Amino acid sequence: MNGYQRIVAALRGEEPDTVPVMLHNFMMAAREAGMTMVQFRNDPHEMARAFIESVEKYEFDGIMIDVDTVTLAGAAGVPINFPHDQPAQAAGARLQKLEEVVDLPPVDIRSYRPVQVWLEATSILCKHFNDNIFVRGNCDQSPFTLASLIRGIEPWLMDIVDEEKHELVHKLLAYSTDITLQFIRSMAKTGAHMTSNGDSVAGPELISPDMFRTFALPYEKKIVECSHQLSLPYFLHICGNTERIIDAMLESGADGLELDYRTSPTLAHDKMKDRAVFIGNIDPSGVLALGTPTLVEEKTRELLTVFSDTPRFILNAGCAIPPITPPENLRMMISTARSF
Numbered sequence: 001m002n003g004y005q006r007i008v009a010a011l012r013g014e015e016p017d018t019v020p021v022m023l024h025n026f027m028m029a030a031r032e033a034g035m036t037m038v039q040f041r042n043d044p045h046e047m048a049r050a051f052i053e054s055v056e057k058y059e060f061d062g063i064m065i066d067v068d069t070v071t072l073a074g075a076a077g078v079p080i081n082f083p084h085d086q087p088a089q090a091a092g093a094r095l096q097k098l099e100e101v102v103d104l105p106p107v108d109i110r111s112y113r114p115v116q117v118w119l120e121a122t123s124i125l126c127k128h129f130n131d132n133i134f135v136r137g138n139c140d141q142s143p144f145t146l147a148s149l150i151r152g153i154e155p156w157l158m159d160i161v162d163e164e165k166h167e168l169v170h171k172l173l174a175y176s177t178d179i180t181l182q183f184i185r186s187m188a189k190t191g192a193h194m195t196s197n198g199d200s201v202a203g204p205e206l207i208s209p210d211m212f213r214t215f216a217l218p219y220e221k222k223i224v225e226c227s228h229q230l231s232l233p234y235f236l237h238i239c240g241n242t243e244r245i246i247d248a249m250l251e252s253g254a255d256g257l258e259l260d261y262r263t264s265p266t267l268a269h270d271k272m273k274d275r276a277v278f279i280g281n282i283d284p285s286g287v288l289a290l291g292t293p294t295l296v297e298e299k300t301r302e303l304l305t306v307f308s309d310t311p312r313f314i315l316n317a318g319c320a321i322p323p324i325t326p327p328e329n330l331r332m333m334i335s336t337a338r339s340f
Contacts, residue, residue: 003061004193006136008278010314011194011233011255014253019304019337021315022062022136022279024258027087028330029054031323036085041067044120051125055133055329058334059216062134066320067114069198072140073149075112076104088114093152098159101172109182119190126191136235137192138162139183142199143176143219150176151199160207160215162297169215177219181226188230196235196258205240212245217252224253235279239319246271261287265306273310281318282333290324293332300336308340 001009006020030040033050040047051063052294074080079091095101109115122137129135141149148156151172159165184195201207202216220236227234236249237258246268249257256277259268265281272278282288287299300315308315315337321330 001133004129004131004134007062007193007314011309013274013310013312015311016339019028019315019340020062021060021337022064023054023060023066023321023330024066024284024317024319025056025321025325026050026064026066026327027329028321028325029320030328032057032067032327037087038082038084041082041088041117042119043113044124046286047117047121048124048128051121052128052229054131057219058330060334062136062138062314063125064138064196065118065125066138067118067140068140069145070201071112071114071118072109072146073185073265075077075109076107076146076150076176078149088220090149093129093155094150095152095172097153098151098155098165098168098172101168101175104175107179108181109179110186115183115186119186120131122187123191126193131193134194135192136194136196137187137190138198139180139187140197141180142197142202142216142236143173143180144216145199145201146176146180147172148201156161156201157206161212173215175218177202177222180223184223184226185230188227190224194233194235194255195230196237197223198237199240200237203238203240203242204244204257206321209244212246215249220249220252220254228236228253235277237279237319243267250276256312258316259318263318269306269310272312274312277312277314278307279314279316281316284317284319284321284325285329288317288329288333289325291329292327295334296329297336300333300338304337306340 006016009016029050233255236254241262258279261283
């Protein structure tokens with residue numbers, strides 16, 4: 001089996017020849033390719049080169065195309081900082097008052113240069129690997145988290161607890177959904193094998209499970225439905241400890257959940273087995289970046305043992321792999337999976 005076939009097998013619930021590995025390693029890939037984040041995010045050929053060299057170096061099965069967590073926010077008019085050698089960051093909010101949502105202009109994300117680069121790099125990678133390596137076209141933020149960036153996270157969290165503002169809250173969520181759907185539809189045209197989004201502000205470390213069901217889940221379902229209509233599987237990622245919302249996340253219809261290392265893999269296994277693919281969840285900082293190869297092997301074997309009775313598993317870190325991660329640690333994680 002090649003990498004593409006291994007990950008397709010996991011998605012279908014079929015046994016691959018070895019544990020599939022898909023990395024969330026864009027920062028490390030850029031660093032090892034000798035480029036800054038400025039070069040990475042501004043040149044689709046350089047972005048593609050970073051991922052190609054990383055696949056050639058570590059021989060993993062699937063690429064997650066990621067750039068930052070604010071690209072769609074920037075397309076929507078949120079002020080963005082572009083540090084020289086770090087991912088882009090929001091530098092403020094688009095809305096000073098929630099009532100301004102009624103005057104927000106339509107957004108065409110294709111006119112925003114960072115989106116263009118992201119999509120073009122994905123197209124280059126799909127053509128280069130030609131169904132030998134699985135290409136996961138990540139599409140930045142789900143509607144709830146995108147809305148929080150447009151409004152500002154703290155004001156947004158205050159808005160959703162004010163029942164008098166709920167009509168406006170849902171207007172902003174609908175507006176954000178349209179933007180996210182544009183990215184999903186555009187990503188489908190690149191040849192990517194699947195789509196995915198992050199929705200970390202919707203996690204239980206910031207909002208209650210009931211609020212997740214009210215304000216995040218209905219819009220996540222729309223994104224999943226769109227991806228499926230385009231004949232593409234879909235993964236959902238939420239940072240932090242998601243144990244209280246795994247059942248609700250599964251209700252989104254996502255084909256897989258990428259869960260943070262703070263979520264118990266045993267609990268996730270019990271809830272997800274035969275229902276969706278688990279992607280993760282080695283600690284990217286404490287284990288991969290700062291641990292020893294011995295620790296990496298130990299934690300990887302522990303995780304593989306938990307999921308040894310199901311093929312619906314893809315090994316990855318629990319979130320983005322830091323650029324300072326020692327190559328020998330990444331190699332150890334992958335080699336442990338290959339020999340398990």
